Amino acid sequence: MKVSNLAKALNTTADTVRYYTKIGLLHPQKSQLNGYMFYNAQQQQRLSFILTARHLGFSVKDITNIFHETDNNHTGCKLVRDIIKQRLVEVEQQFLDAQALMNLMKQAIGEWDHLPDKTPTSQSICHLMDTFSAMQSQIPPTKSLTETLSSTKANLAETEHNGEMHENK
Amino acid sequence: MKVSNLAKALNTTADTVRYYTKIGLLHPQKSQLNGYMFYNAQQQQRLSFILTARHLGFSVKDITNIFHETDNNHTGCKLVRDIIKQRLVEVEQQFLDAQALMNLMKQAIGEWDHLPDKTPTSQSICHLMDTFSAMQSQIPPTKSLTETLSSTKANLAETEHNGEMHENK
DNA sequence: CATAAACCTAAGTGTAACACCTAGGTCAAC
DNA sequence: GTTGACCTAGGTGTTACACTTAGGTTTATG
Incomplete structure (x- = not known):
């Protein structure tokens, strides 16, 4: 082929x-x-x-690791299971985040549909967005959806020379 | 500041x-x-x-568009509402995708926990993954989670010289 | 007041996972 | 025999920043 x-x-x-x-x-x-x-x-x-x-959302690096195991005659099944179980935890979190965001947006849209299109002062860009900003400050300090979703970085044996990298502290 | x-x-x-x-x-x-x-x-x-x-998952480009509107004295509220409503549709889809993936993974993990760690032939990398591959072929041809989540590309007024770009045909 | 720690700047490079483009060789069909 | 569809390697573009470099500034301290 x-x-x-x-x-x-x-x-x-x-x-x-x-x-x-x-x-x-x-x-x-x-x-x-x-x-x-x-x-x-x-x-x-x-x-x-x-x-x-x-x-399923695994990074290419994860896959590389798995292949590295299995290509060396190890079954790798345990590794695969572990990575997948860890990934599941992440997916579940993303699921919850997405749900929260959905509700937030729906709520905002619902409220806005009742408000008139007020002419904005130069101060407040758009009062709709002010509402959003206000709502967001109620969200717990979780990682952004996209951030969470794009990082899988199998923290398997890689803490050699760079203990932490960007823990959005 | x-x-x-x-x-x-x-x-x-x-x-x-x-x-x-x-x-x-x-x-x-x-x-x-x-x-x-x-x-x-x-x-x-x-x-x-x-x-x-x-x-909320909007791209920087989306934000640029919104600012472009509001900075030119238009209220931009309609634009903001439209973009947000469109985004909501996307988020809902992602929510469903995530849910489907979650169930898939849980199901797979459940099955695997009942199977022994079979020594893999050089042919089958790991029978766990075979299961996964088999299951995945039952999934409808939807975009991947990460793909869906990272693309917002406000298709507002940009169909000038590049009608389509990568519609994963 | 000297100097070190902490801050700032612009400009450049690196990241993930490909998509797209270029220049040029190859293969099947009409 | 030449057109069109395919292939190659190698290069650049994409997104939204993070990190690094080199050098100037400000602040705290001895």
Whole structure:
């Protein structure tokens, strides 16, 4: 299978396949004649795994770690379980955050629909937003939705030379 | 107020304040003597707005659009309402996605806890993940959580020279 | 008053996970 | 035989900042 074939088969892009190949997650066979990359069934399996994991919100780094384990003959099952369980905790938190935000927005929109479009002074940008700012100050100091969702950083064995990095203190 | 003061007051970083200043969202006064930036109450209000909006998942571009409206004497309230309502639809979708993923993971973990740690053949990386891959193929072709959550791209009036960009076709 | 700690500036680089583009070679079809 | 669809490597662009560098400033202290 050539890149585009594989990509189409698993509903992703050729660029993505090339990316995973470049960073060493996929190991295709390279033709000596034309340099084309060929992926067999095993590599397709690997890609399938990667895509699933990404879909579940794991970082490429997490996946790299898992492969590093399993490629060295360890079962890696425990590692996978641990990472997934940890990830589940995060997803649950995100779920709650999203729910809170949803309610906040709905509440705000509901209130605003009852208010007239007051002409704004140069001071208050828009009284609708003032409401929002006021509401937000009631939210506990949790990480932003996007922040939380984009960071999985498997804190497995990486506290060597950089104990903490950005704990939004 | 100097950068760090402002940052601390609104629980963010000086770098973030400088970033918003550089891209033109904040307009501090620059001292002629030492080049220091000073932010008054109005700018603090603006930053508060920005942080709230970011917390709600709006992109910096969205915020730029809103400011562009309101800074030109329009109330902008309708724009703000529209953007927020659209954003709410997205958040609701994310909420549902997160819920689905949560259930998927819980289900998988539940099943795995009943299975032994089978030694993996070189073919199957880890049977746990096989389960996952199999389950995932039952998920409708929706955007990934992180993808959905990081893209807000206000498709307001921007269809000039780039109709579509990456509709994960 | 000297000096160190703490602050500031601009400008540059790094991050994640790809998408997109370029220049050029390859392959199948008409 | 040439058009169109495909491939390659390598480069840049994206988002929203964080971090680093190099150097000037202000404040606290001995």
